[in-house]
Amino acid sequence: MNMRYKLFCIIILWMSIGRLHAQTDIDGIMMEKNALCVGPMANFSSWKNYWEGTLKRDNLNLGTVSTNTYSIMGNYGITRKLNILFNVPYVKTKASAGTLHSMKGIQDLSLFAKWRFLQKKKWGGKVSLYAIGGLSAPLSNYVADFLPLSIGLRSKTASLRIMGDYEKGKFFSTASATYTFRSNIEIDRTAYYTTEMHYTNKVAMPDGMNVNVRVGYRSFRLIAEAVFNNWTTLGGFDITRNNMPFPSNRMNASSLGINIKYTLPPLPQLSIVAGGNTTVAGRNVGQASNVYGSVFYVLNLSGKSKEKTAKN
Amino acid sequence: MKKSIFLAIIAAGSAIFLNSCKKDVEGRTDDIPALNPANIDINAGIWKPILLTGPTEFPVPAPIAVNTPEYIAQINEIKSWQTDLTKEEKDLVKYWGAGAVLRWNEILRELVAKHNLPPYQNADGTYPFPNANNPLAYPQFPFANPPYAARAYAYVAASQYDALVAAWHYKKLYNRPAPYVTDPTVQVLIPRSALPSYPSEDAVVASASVEMLKLLFPGDQDYINQKFEEHKKARLIAGANVRSDLEAGEVLGKSVAQKFVTRARNDRAGAAIGNQTLWTQLENDAIARGEIPWYSLELPKRPPMLPLFGKVRAFLFDSLTAISLRPGPPPSTGSEQMRRETEEVYNYIKNPTRENTRIVHFWADGAGTYTPPGHWDAIAAEDFIKKNFSEVRWARNMALLNMTLMDAGIVCWDTKYFYFNPRPTQLNPSIKTLTGIPNFPAYISGHSTFSGAAARILGHIIPERANDYDAMAKEASLSRLVGGIHYKSDCEVGLIVGKNVGEYAVSRARTDGAE
Numbered sequence: 001m002n003m004r005y006k007l008f009c010i011i012i013l014w015m016s017i018g019r020l021h022a023q024t025d026i027d028g029i030m031m032e033k034n035a036l037c038v039g040p041m042a043n044f045s046s047w048k049n050y051w052e053g054t055l056k057r058d059n060l061n062l063g064t065v066s067t068n069t070y071s072i073m074g075n076y077g078i079t080r081k082l083n084i085l086f087n088v089p090y091v092k093t094k095a096s097a098g099t100l101h102s103m104k105g106i107q108d109l110s111l112f113a114k115w116r117f118l119q120k121k122k123w124g125g126k127v128s129l130y131a132i133g134g135l136s137a138p139l140s141n142y143v144a145d146f147l148p149l150s151i152g153l154r155s156k157t158a159s160l161r162i163m164g165d166y167e168k169g170k171f172f173s174t175a176s177a178t179y180t181f182r183s184n185i186e187i188d189r190t191a192y193y194t195t196e197m198h199y200t201n202k203v204a205m206p207d208g209m210n211v212n213v214r215v216g217y218r219s220f221r222l223i224a225e226a227v228f229n230n231w232t233t234l235g236g237f238d239i240t241r242n243n244m245p246f247p248s249n250r251m252n253a254s255s256l257g258i259n260i261k262y263t264l265p266p267l268p269q270l271s272i273v274a275g276g277n278t279t280v281a282g283r284n285v286g287q288a289s290n291v292y293g294s295v296f297y298v299l300n301l302s303g304k305s306k307e308k309t310a311k312n
Numbered sequence: 313m314k315k316s317i318f319l320a321i322i323a324a325g326s327a328i329f330l331n332s333c334k335k336d337v338e339g340r341t342d343d344i345p346a347l348n349p350a351n352i353d354i355n356a357g358i359w360k361p362i363l364l365t366g367p368t369e370f371p372v373p374a375p376i377a378v379n380t381p382e383y384i385a386q387i388n389e390i391k392s393w394q395t396d397l398t399k400e401e402k403d404l405v406k407y408w409g410a411g412a413v414l415r416w417n418e419i420l421r422e423l424v425a426k427h428n429l430p431p432y433q434n435a436d437g438t439y440p441f442p443n444a445n446n447p448l449a450y451p452q453f454p455f456a457n458p459p460y461a462a463r464a465y466a467y468v469a470a471s472q473y474d475a476l477v478a479a480w481h482y483k484k485l486y487n488r489p490a491p492y493v494t495d496p497t498v499q500v501l502i503p504r505s506a507l508p509s510y511p512s513e514d515a516v517v518a519s520a521s522v523e524m525l526k527l528l529f530p531g532d533q534d535y536i537n538q539k540f541e542e543h544k545k546a547r548l549i550a551g552a553n554v555r556s557d558l559e560a561g562e563v564l565g566k567s568v569a570q571k572f573v574t575r576a577r578n579d580r581a582g583a584a585i586g587n588q589t590l591w592t593q594l595e596n597d598a599i600a601r602g603e604i605p606w607y608s609l610e611l612p613k614r615p616p617m618l619p620l621f622g623k624v625r626a627f628l629f630d631s632l633t634a635i636s637l638r639p640g641p642p643p644s645t646g647s648e649q650m651r652r653e654t655e656e657v658y659n660y661i662k663n664p665t666r667e668n669t670r671i672v673h674f675w676a677d678g679a680g681t682y683t684p685p686g687h688w689d690a691i692a693a694e695d696f697i698k699k700n701f702s703e704v705r706w707a708r709n710m711a712l713l714n715m716t717l718m719d720a721g722i723v724c725w726d727t728k729y730f731y732f733n734p735r736p737t738q739l740n741p742s743i744k745t746l747t748g749i750p751n752f753p754a755y756i757s758g759h760s761t762f763s764g765a766a767a768r769i770l771g772h773i774i775p776e777r778a779n780d781y782d783a784m785a786k787e788a789s790l791s792r793l794v795g796g797i798h799y800k801s802d803c804e805v806g807l808i809v810g811k812n813v814g815e816y817a818v819s820r821a822r823t824d825g826a827e
Contacts, residue, residue, distance in 0.1 A: 060611035099609055099737050101661060101744040101796070141666055145673060146746075184337060188673035191690060193680055197422035199339035199690065241450065242432040243680050244748075 025085050025112035025132055026212050028165025028174045031077035031298075038074040039273075039296035045069070047279070047286030050148070053238030054283055063097025065148050065286060073294075076301075085112040088139065091151035100149055103142070107152045110136040125168030132161040132178075145187035145203075147245035148286060154247070155182035155205045172218045172225075178210040185247060194237045194248065203248050206235030216259075223261040227277065230254045239284050249284040256280055257290070269298045340694065341418065346409035348503035349702040353826075356704040357481030360824040361474040362627065362711065363571050367481035370567040372560055375486055375510040378494045386554035387495050393549040394499050401549055402501075408546035409502040412517035413472060413706040414693055419539055420468055420521070421682040421689060423529045427456035428680055430614070430751070437612035441585060447531030454528065458750075458758055459621040459721045461683040463581055464528045466627060466711075466718035467572050468521055473711035475520040475568035476513060476704040479561060483508040492551050501550040512553040513703045515561025516568075518543045523569035527576060579625040584618040591615050598732040604645040606734045606753040617752040622726025627715035628816040637723045637812055639805045642733045642755035650739070653799040657736040658743050661796040669746055672795035675759060675788040676747040684759050684788070685717040688766035691784065695774055708826050709773050713766060716817040720765035720810050721758070727809070728753040736799055745796035757798045757806035760789035764810025769817040785810070 031037055046066040049058050071089040078084060092104040111134065118129040137156045144154035163176035182205040191199050209232045216225025236250035257277020264270050276291040357367050364370075376383050393401075408415060431440050431451030442453035454460055488510035492500040507513075522540050526533065544562075547553040553561075594616070598605035608614045626634050643649040660668070677684045692713050696706055733755035737743045750758070763785035771778030789807050792798035798806075821827060 097611065099743075099745045099749050099796075101664065101746050143666075143669055143673065188670045189676065189681070190340075190674070191421075191425075191682065191687075193422065193425035193682075197339075197418070197425055197682075198337065199341055199418070200337055202337045204337045240429065240680075243429055 025114055025134060026161070026163065026174075026176055026178075027214065028128055028130070028163065028167070028172065029218075030080055030114070030116055031075050031083050033077045033079050034300060034302035035298055036074060036076045036301050037296050037298045038072065039294050041069075041071045041073060041273075041292060041294035043067075043069040043071070043290055043292040045288050045290040047288040050286040051282045051284055052241065052243075055241075056287070059098075061098035062095045062100070062148065065093065065095050067094075067151075067288075068092045073296075081116045083114045085114060086110065093149045093151055095149060100146075103146060103149045103151050105142040105151055106140045107138065107142065108136045109139050110134060123166070123168070125166055128165045128167075130161075130163040130165070130176075132159075132163060132176075134159040134161070134180075143188065144185055144247050145189065145192075147247065147249075150247075153182075153205070154185040157182050159210075161210075167218065170217050170219050171215075173213070173215040175213045176211070178212070180208045180210065182207055187247070192246065194246065203246075205248055206233050206250070208233050214259075221263050221265070223259070225259050227257045227259060228254070229257070229277070236284075245284060251285045252281075252283040253279050253285045253288075254281040255288075271296050341410065341414070341697070344410050344697055346406070346502045347411040347414075347703070348700060349505070349507075349705075350700045351702060351705075352505060352507040353480070353702040353704050354484055354507070355480075356477060356702070356708075356826070357484050359477050359480075359704070359708065359826050360820075361477045362470045362715070363575060364474045364478065364568065367478045369571075370478060370564055372478070372482040372486075372511055372564055375488045375556055375560065378488065383494075383554065383556070386556055387491055387498060389555060390491055390498055390548055390551055394551065397549060401545075404542050404546040405501045405550045408514070408543050409550065410697075411706060412514040412543070412703055413469075413710055414697065415543070416468065416472070416517055416521040417465075417689055417693055417710060419536075420465060420525070421686045423525070423532055424456040424461045424464065424686050425680060425682045426532075427452065427454055427529065428461065428683060429455065430457075430679060431455060433612055433614075439612075439614055444530060447529075452531055456529075456683070457617055458677075458683040458685065458762075459584070459618045459624075459725055460581075462685040462714070462718040462721040462762070463576075463579075463624065464524075465685050465689060465714040467528070467576055468524045469707065469711040469714040470627060471520045471524050471569040471572040472517050472565075473704075473707040474572075475516045475565045476707045478564055478568060479511050479513055479516045480704050482511055482560075482564075483513075486510055488557075490552060491554050498551045500552065502552055507702075509553050509557045511560035511564050512547060512557040513561065514547050514553065515544060515558040516565040517703065517707065519562040519565030520569040520572075521565075523566045524572060524576075527573050575625075581621065581624045584621040584624060586615075586619045588615075590619060594619060594729060594732050602644070602646070603732070604734050604739070606732045607738055608751055609735060609737055609749050610751055614751050616729070617750070618725065619729045619752075622722055622724075622729055624718075624722050626719040626722050628719045628813070628820060633816075634719070634723055634726060637809060638727050638730060639756060639809050642731055642799070642801050642805075645734060645739065649801075650799070653801060654736050654739045654743075657793065657796055657799060658740055660794045661743055661746065664746055664794065668794040671787055671791045672746040675791040676795070677759075678748045678750070684762040685714065685721070685766075688713065688717060688762065688770075691781075692766075692770055692773075695770075695777060699774070705826065708824065712769050712773065712817045712821055716765045716769045716814050717762055719816070720761045720813040723809055723813055724756055724758050724761040724806065725752075727756050728758075731755050733802075736796060743796050747795050747797065749797055754798055755802050755805070756809055757789060757792050757802040759792050760785075760798075760803045760806025761810040761813070763788040764807035765814040765817075766810075768811045768814025769821070772814075772818045772821055 048064045073087045075085045087110045089107045091107045094102040114132045159180040161178040165174045211230045214225045214227040233250045255277045259275035261273045273294040278289040279287045442451045447453035487508045490509040492498045595605040735754045767781035767785035770781045789803040
């Protein structure tokens with residue numbers, strides 16, 4: 001079976017966790033036809049230091065900002081070459097110092113269609129190419145303009161990703177590049193200052209680009225991988241000195257992490273996922289570290305025999 | 313290919329999804345029509361000025377006659393501009409055509425928002441203060457906090473008004489028509505007006521603003537001068553003014569503003585920061601009265617914001633009147649009423665509703681914004697646009713509003729430091745707030761005082777909106793309670809005090825000759 005965690009921090013870099021998809025919209029693994037893999041995930045993230053523009057600092061009036069995220073994720077195989085994935089997170093944020101109120105709520109629904117359009121033997125292994133399209137939109141009327149404690153940024157997004165996976169024996173590497181379009185958002189105030197004044201409640205949100213590289217070991221029982229992720233906002237502005245962050249800031253982040261997935265010998269439908277990552281470079285984001293854990297269960301919805309849902 | 317079709321649908325869906333929301337963001341006043349006053353207020357030269365002894369205090373020389381070669385050369389200058397206008401030049405005409413007072417108020421709001429940032433602490437936990445003589449060094453001058461901003465809005469608006477009263481006097485006296493009247497072959501890119509064009513009202517407003525802003529935002533001179541040059545150019549290429557209209561207006565605006573600059577240098581605002589001795593004394597005085605004194609809730613503790621701003625010279629009344637407007641004391645910090653009011657705040661913020669959060673954020677106007685006085689200027693400006701006021705009436709109404717806001721700030725700050733009352737979060741640290749807690753004592757609420765004052769004078773200026781302004785003021789006031797920032801007493805008394813200050817502006821409005 002086929003799932004692992006991805007640490008694709010796509011938009012919510014301030015919260016540091018990003019939209020956590022335990023599902024595999026960013027890895028080289030597919031579900032079998034009619035197989036549905038679902039599971040809950042818990043993520044804990046925190047940061048003490050952040051980048052105000054390019055200046056790294058702490059803030060005694062925030063202390064440590066932490067984010068707890070609980071998600072339901074799923075991945076359904078329409079065919080073994082075309083999967084649909086979803087994710088619904090509940091997010092809660094908190095600052096350990098200062099007086100700012102915590103925020104909580106259901107955040108954004110994400111949907112992905114993942115298509116493996118090519119797979120062939122090459123270079124003594126197996127090469128697969130994927131195209132992935134994603135959409136996301138807020139599921140509740142949460143507040144975007146209360147960074148760094150907002151639970152999300154409210155943009156509707158559409159993303160397009162090209163991904164390649166190379167597997168040789170039990171070792172693999174996967175690389176992808178994603179372009180994310182982000183819609184403008186509306187905030188509760190009627191004017192705001194970026195690098196100039198805006199007399200409107202609408203905020204133009206710059207698009208973003210993501211690069212993700214992962215290498216590791218992959219077998220039926222165990223998957224272990226190291227992941228590099230980079231999110232770059234294509235535009236936006238820097239937080240000015242001692243100012244508050246804003247949704248349309250130029251938020252960039254690079255992180256390094258590991259993921260492990262283990263499938264239980266007595267119960268092959270069930271797998272356990274755990275991992276963590278840390279931010280190694282950033283701009284207008286918190287220097288977050290994440291740990292997460294999840295349990296996934298595979299159901300066969302075809303009504304036929306409980307056939308295997310082994311990868312590929 | 314089932315999958316290809318499926319993906320095509322996804323792609324098409326994404327495109328629709330994005331097209332529905334990806335647009336350039338346009339400001340509410342980007343695309344408004346050119347100002348076309350319903351009434352040119354030709355007799356505004358007799359309106360009562362604020363500081364000027366009269367409209368002729370700074371004489372404006374008679375203009376050159378329209379049949380002189382020099383004037384004809386100035387007409388030709390307009391024509392040569394108009395032969396080949398770029399898109400940028402047309403955009404300038406459109407932008408400035410919306411109104412000089414409006415646009416300079418918007419520029420001022422922008423400067424306030426840019427500079428409304430509390431300085432970062434020193435390594436030893438003290439705080440640096442901005443230095444007007446070195447405005448670009450960190451922390452940049454000014455820290456345009458609400459009192460500073462209220463005063464800035466008032467001075468700019470009041471100087472524009474006085475300069476325009478003088479300008480209107482000379483417009484009527486000399487009665488020189490606009491270039492498109494003296495020479496019908498001059499194109500006019502804005503609405504025609506029967507108002508005499510000498511001296512140019514736009515140059516008067518711009519020049520008075522520039523002169524005031526040199527004092528108030530000395531680090532932003534390049535930006536301000538760029539706007540000034542663009543404004544004057546817009547008037548020329550629109551065919552609205554010849555160069556001598558602009559030059560006379562520029563001299564007049566600057567002269568009048570210098571009188572306001574002199575007042576500003578001596579209005580005691582420069583000493584409003586106080587010093588450590590004063591800050592300690594405020595604390596000790598509160599303790600001596602048997603009260604829990606206010607403490608800064610910032611880390612490290614920041615000195616209180618402008619504790620002597622209450623001593624600044626008001627525009628609408630003298631200092632004894634200012635003191636007489638100070639309300640009675642808040643509930644004692646040890647009283648049962650204070651305990652109940654603190655609990656009330658806690659109950660509001662324990663599980664805030666989305667609607668309450670919206671109200672808090674709508675009215676927060678905290679760090680990095682144009683402050684509550686700027687918010688009321690924005691509200692007023694958007695209503696004034698619909699009214700098609702003449703420039704001089706725009707300026708008069710903005711001056712009334714902003715003098716009210718400044719004087720409300722003075723009375724509010726006097727009250728805050730007279731009682732030195734703690735914030736709800738100081739009495740109950742489990743009160744977390746939906747916006748930042750301002751770094752000054754609680755009683756009385758600044759938002760409530762500003763809003764009560766603004767609603768009173770705006771309700772006089774536009775009576776059919778009076779109930780709406782009152783409702784807005786109440787909501788602004790309530791936002792501080794449900795946001796965890798203020799007790800109910802702070803808000804309720806603040807609204808009343810604000811309204812009382814507003815009455816002084818209403819009295820002035822009734823007798824300034826404009827009604």
